[in-house]
Amino acid sequence: MKAAAVAIASLVALTALALLSPQWLVFMAMLMLAKGVVVLGLLVLMRTGLVSFGQGLYFGIGAYAAALLSHGLHVADAAVMLLAGAAAAALIAALLGLLLAGYRDIFFAMLSLAFSMILYGLLVKSAALGSTDGFNLHARTFFGVALAPGVERRVFLIAGAVFAVVVALLVHRLFRGHWGRLATGVRDNELRVSYLGASPYRAVYVNYLIAGAMAGLGGALAALAVGHVDPETTYWTTSGEFVFIAILGGTQSILAPFVAATIFEALRTVASQYAPNLWQMSLGLAMLAIIMFLPAGLWTLAERRRRSA
Amino acid sequence: MSSILPVAFDGIAYASWLFLISAGLTLIYGVMRILNVAHGSLYALGAYAACSLAGVWLGGGLPAAGSFAMLLLAAILVGCLVGPLIERGLLQWMYGKDEVVLVLITYAVFLIMEDVIKLVWGVDSLLLPEPYALPGYFLLGGLPYPVYNVLLIAMALATGLALAWALYRTRKGKLLLAVIHDREMSMAMGINVSRVYLATFAVGATLAALGGAFTAPTIAVTPGIGVEVIVLAFAVVVIGGLGSLGGAALGALLVGLVRAATVRYWPEAELFSIYAVMAMVLIARPKGLFAAQEARKI
Amino acid sequence: MRPSSLRAVLAAFGLLLAMPASLAQQPIKVGIVTFLSGPAAGPFGIPARNAAELTAELLNAGTVPAPYTQKGFGGTPIELVIFDEAGGPQTQVAEYRNLVPRVDIVIGYISSGDCLAIAPVAEEQNKLTILFDCGTPRIFEDASYKYVFRTGPTGTMDNVSVALYLVKRTPNVKSIAGINQNYAWGQDSWADFENAMQTLKPGIEVKTSQMPKLFAGQFSAEITTLLGSGAEVIHSSMWGGDLEGLVVQGAPRGLFEKHKVVLSAGEPAINRLGTRIPDGTILGARGPFGPFAPDTDLARWLKTAYQGRYHIPPNYASFKMTQAILGVKAAYEKAKSSGNEAPDQDKIIAALENLTFEGPGGPVKMALGKGHQATMDAAVGTTKVENGQLKIVDIERYSADKVNPPDGVKSEAWIKSGLKK
Structure with missing residues (x-):
């Protein structure tokens, strides 16, 4: 029941944040939730020992699905957009997963990267979608309730928080349950898993699907926050950023991706003003330091503290 | 028909460039199991060093033909100084980690070096067009082509042959093949694996820098040229089969020809032609064209 | 880093963002956003930043030729807060939102994708925002804005x-x-x-x-x-x-x-x-800039001052940045001329709409987009x-x-x- 308590506490904290904090913080929190959900999906995939350098594919699909609803079909309901983003990503993941679930290691990473870059290429070629400039989207209602300008992002943040907490709880249950353990088995020794009568292919496929849907949800949430979509969401550097945040936080906890995403965003803001030419270097040094001294991610800090307390 | 010849020549020239930038990558992966993202920054470093060295040479009023020697010198300097620095200073502590973690470590090195390059050379572009224009041009199908591209093709061929000879015909190369085949057994047989790794990384780094140094005269050397190269080189190496030199050559040729044909007949598709090739090859042959067989771990 | 020190860093970071807004209103704070890193930094971003720094300094010193001889904006000195434009629209929207509480005016954006994404946010945040370089005409053709202006011509x-x-x-x-x-x-x-x-x-x-x-x-x-x-x-x-x-x-x-x-x-x-x-x-x-600039006092001033400091002629990105700052100055002083008080944002906006002002590349008319888009x-x-x-x-x-x-x-x-x- 500890998980439920943490979930409720996070929800309360985020709701308070949504109601009380200044606009820029509301926005940052939304972006942090969006990226956190994507990275959490990546953790689900990493349970099977696979790292995708192409989660930008689903992040982008989610963002564009939400934006196209508003732009092309004039559906301006945020809840519909979020669900549509996750659904569209899940659909594509269900198709590509059939192929990708047969790949491992670096080949899985590179093939997923190739697919995200093909989508990038298609989006760049689409003049109707504004090519690299992208286009703006507007969400004006939530479950049919019209929202006043200025209030909308606060509502979206609460909605995003509900979605994120529900997803996080589901992932938590997943990790604890049969599927989670099967995934770890696939990572450690696939052959043994199949000798035991389980299908590693199916385990990878399902986890890939979950990761894709979560990336789609994150993409839609990010699109709502930013109010603009562009092909950069599917570029490989976006995917690389997700992997970086995953490594930064570590795979030990459901909360780690969200904390790591927050730290990442905060550091970048500082760097973009004070040291634009040292930003990549700081990222690189941070990454090396974490891999060397905290191989399980920043989360080990919290764990150590708890143990010593 | 008249357009086939130019397409083939452009394709082969581009393939030579691709082979130069990916040969070192596949060599390092084959021996050390590291997919080296920092390859891109070694390439960039080679290009920047070439601009500086050849700039000094030409600025001093020395004969222009000597600038080619400067390009070569730049590549060797970068490869033999920065390569060992990365391997001894960092990578040697990381062996045995997961392949994906090793990718991230070299990615970190890449990020650091990108900023180091900006701090040293600034954000403005550098130009070194003299060596490109110097050998003149020849006509092919009525169109002028730079002789420099022929030099590039010759160099790629020479590099490929030299590597193949060194690997399969020399004692050191055979030791290397032994390490590739079974690292632990090689150590047990008394091969100094650590030294083999150092040498491999230095050679790989030199090849990356060589690619950069000889590309420098054809482009404006700007921050970020390394990023473009990494993904291209990865694609070539993955298409060919990781760790296979022949695979890199074939992968480069395939991508080069497909790209040249796309530019000619379907320019809109140039943007994703290489990724489409990669996806199709991997779908047909999941581990690339020349994949090594691996033992099943039970 | 221990968690407690991590928290301290985060807290300091929060403080950093909140602090300048509460400081005294003395100088007018102008946020400048331009590429400081990435491939667009060399040809556009850095020349634009150089022009911004030079123009701000010489405006504060009161050494810019007529009609911009008054110090700063209407006598009040201006202070720049410079941000990097790298990272794509999503990052830029985040940085823009961080920037808004800290500055009075934002001038920036070279990439059209960034401009498209920033414009509605500026509107939502009620912050006067001047796009200085991006080219796509879609910004004012597909929407209309109150708080957003572009002082450079479209592509x-x-x-x-x-x-x-x-x-x-x-x-x-x-x-x-x-x-x-x-x-x-x-x-x-x-x-x-x-x-x-x-x-x-x-x-x-x-x-x-x-x-x-x-x-x-x-x-x-x-x-x-x-x-x-x-x-x-x-x-x-x-x-x-x-x-x-x-x-x-x-x-x-x-x-x-x-x-x-x-x-x-x-x-x-x-x-x-x-x-x-x-x-x-x-x-x-992309307009009458650089070697294409008409031979005016203002163009000669920019060329000489820029060449003197950076040892290279100003290119069109430099011209457009200086033009954006001078445009805001013209509007600010026009709005101020009705009273002695520092004009509020709405008055500056009203003054900038449909304004014609003199830039280093010649006359600039805010003629399109309901008076928000310049033509030259x-x-x-x-x-x-x-x-x-x-x-x-x-x-x-x-x-x-x-x-x-x-x-x-x-x-x-x-x-x-x-x-x-």
């Missing part, structure tokens, strides 16, 4: 003016080809140029449109195709390293001798390539090396209303329907 007139120039100089032109970077800027520029040529010379033949990947740097195969295409004219809107690569690879192969080459945004390359740009290349500067005269010229120096000769000027659509008409429709006034 439409770049390609319309080079098309007019081309048709005047080579009236018998029958075929064109293009090589443009494969992203929105390159695609839009080519579409504008192609449509304008179709309008001016109906039935003109398009031989090929090459679209290499952005920052590909190597164009050997593309140049082969262009050389073999038989087109009389080759259009390119390339910039930065790609443009330099095109010249370095194309010139030895005779691309510039065999064809009339048009570089619609080629001016910043002059400082980099100099005499390596072959004679007879048609060059644009356009200028196109041809390169010629004289005494070892690259000169721009045969400069033609086009009045603003000839190369820009009337207010309320979309650029694309205007070009296709015959470029009518």
Whole structure:
């Protein structure tokens, strides 16, 4: 029941944040939730020992699905957009997963990267979608309730928080349950898993699907926050950023991706003003330091503290 | 028909460039199991060093033909100084980690070096067009082509042959093949694996820098040229089969020809032609064209 | 780092963001956003930042020529807060939201994608935001804004003016080809140029449109195709390293001798390539900037001061940045002239709408987008090396209303329907 308590506490904290904090913080929190959900999906995939350098594919699909609803079909309901983003990503993941679930290691990473870059290429070629400039989207209602300008992002943040907490709880249950353990088995020794009568292919496929849907949800949430979509969401550097945040936080906890995403965003803001030419270097040094001294991610800090307390 | 010849020549020239930038990558992966993202920054470093060295040479009023020697010198300097620095200073502590973690470590090195390059050379572009224009041009199908591209093709061929000879015909190369085949057994047989790794990384780094140094005269050397190269080189190496030199050559040729044909007949598709090739090859042959067989771990 | 110190860092970070807003109102804080890193930093971002720093300093010192002799903005000094534009629209929206509470005015954005994403956020945040360089006409054609202005002309007139120039100089032109970077800027520029040529010379033949990947740097195969295409004219809107690569690879192969080459945004390359740009290349500067600037006190001042400090002439990005700051100053002082109080934002906005002010590139009219989008005269010229120096000769000027659509008409429709006034 500890998980439920943490979930409720996070929800309360985020709701308070949504109601009380200044606009820029509301926005940052939304972006942090969006990226956190994507990275959490990546953790689900990493349970099977696979790292995708192409989660930008689903992040982008989610963002564009939400934006196209508003732009092309004039559906301006945020809840519909979020669900549509996750659904569209899940659909594509269900198709590509059939192929990708047969790949491992670096080949899985590179093939997923190739697919995200093909989508990038298609989006760049689409003049109707504004090519690299992208286009703006507007969400004006939530479950049919019209929202006043200025209030909308606060509502979206609460909605995003509900979605994120529900997803996080589901992932938590997943990790604890049969599927989670099967995934770890696939990572450690696939052959043994199949000798035991389980299908590693199916385990990878399902986890890939979950990761894709979560990336789609994150993409839609990010699109709502930013109010603009562009092909950069599917570029490989976006995917690389997700992997970086995953490594930064570590795979030990459901909360780690969200904390790591927050730290990442905060550091970048500082760097973009004070040291634009040292930003990549700081990222690189941070990454090396974490891999060397905290191989399980920043989360080990919290764990150590708890143990010593 | 008249357009086939130019397409083939452009394709082969581009393939030579691709082979130069990916040969070192596949060599390092084959021996050390590291997919080296920092390859891109070694390439960039080679290009920047070439601009500086050849700039000094030409600025001093020395004969222009000597600038080619400067390009070569730049590549060797970068490869033999920065390569060992990365391997001894960092990578040697990381062996045995997961392949994906090793990718991230070299990615970190890449990020650091990108900023180091900006701090040293600034954000403005550098130009070194003299060596490109110097050998003149020849006509092919009525169109002028730079002789420099022929030099590039010759160099790629020479590099490929030299590597193949060194690997399969020399004692050191055979030791290397032994390490590739079974690292632990090689150590047990008394091969100094650590030294083999150092040498491999230095050679790989030199090849990356060589690619950069000889590309420098054809482009404006700007921050970020390394990023473009990494993904291209990865694609070539993955298409060919990781760790296979022949695979890199074939992968480069395939991508080069497909790209040249796309530019000619379907320019809109140039943007994703290489990724489409990669996806199709991997779908047909999941581990690339020349994949090594691996033992099943039970 | 222990968690407690981590928390301290985060807290300090929060403080950092909150602090300046609570400080005294003394100087007017201007947020400047331009590329400080990445491939656009060299050709545009850094020259723009240099111009911003120089202009702010000399305005505060009161040494800018008339009509900008008053110190700062209406006597109040200005202070710059400079941010990096790198990272794409999503990052920029985040940074913009962080920036808003800390500054009074935002001036920035080179990338059109960033401009499109920022404009609605500026509107939501009620913050006066001046776009200084981005080119896409979509910003004020697809939406209208109260708080957003653009003091630089749109990309439409770049390609319309080079098309007019081309048709005047080579009236018998029958075929064109293009090589443009494969992203929105390159695609839009080519579409504008192609449509304008179709309008001016109906039935003109398009031989090929090459679209290499952005920052590909190597164009050997593309140049082969262009050389073999038989087109009389080759259009390119390339910039930065790609443009330099095109010249370095194309010139030895005779691309510039065999064809009339048009570089619609080629001016910043002059400082980099100099005499390596072959004679007879048609060059644009996205407005009357740099060597195309009319000979006024203001243009001479910027050129001399900039050259004196940075040892390189100011390019069009520098001109446009200075122009944006001077535009805000003109509006601020116009709004202030009615009283002695510092004008509030709404008064500055009212003053800037439909304003005509003098920039270093000549008069700027906020004539489009309901008074929010600038138009300027356009200028196109041809390169010629004289005494070892690259000169721009045969400069033609086009009045603003000839190369820009009337207010309320979309650029694309205007070009296709015959470029009518």
